Amino acid sequence: MVANKTGDATLALVAHDQMKSRMRDWAVAHERLLARYRLFATGTTGGIIGAACPSLKIKRLKSGPLGGDQQIGALIAEKKVAALIFFIDPMTALPHDVDVKALIRLSILYDIPFACNEATASLLITGMAKK
Structure with missing residues (x-):
């Protein structure tokens, strides 16, 4: 598990526009649990979560398509x-689909948990918090 100086695990948060x-x-419902983690997010997603959950410290990166x-892949x-945790829109064609595939590939290659929906994301952060 990757942790910061205080021992908190690090999560990356991404969501497509429609998600x-x-x-x-989801973040509002899990705000107390998310507060245990060091958080990175793509720009717009991080801004939306930060506005809804002001107690969370989120390192905002560039917008996904920009x-x-x-940047998440490099991390x-x-x-x-x-x-x-990447809430992928399954109903919309994405012009930057190669970026999505690259993140999935890196998650597999570096053997990190990858959640693409609310149910899996909830299980993931709950399970990680127990460690």
Whole structure:
């Protein structure tokens, strides 16, 4: 598990445009648990979560299509992320689909947990908090 100086695990949070409200609602429901983690997020997703959950300290990166996905990928490759939570929109064609596939590939390659929906994300953060 990747941790910061206080021993908190690091999570990366990403959500496609049509999934940002679901990510926000999920974060609000899990705010106390998320506060245990060091959080990175792509720009817009991090801004939305931060506005809804002001107690969370979120390191906002660039917007996904502007390089934020690659920044998250670099953090994974540098082993600075313990898990990726990426709410993917299954109903919309995405012009930056290669970025999504790259994050999935890196999660597999570096053997980190990857959650792409609310149910899995909830299980992930609950399970990680027990360690």
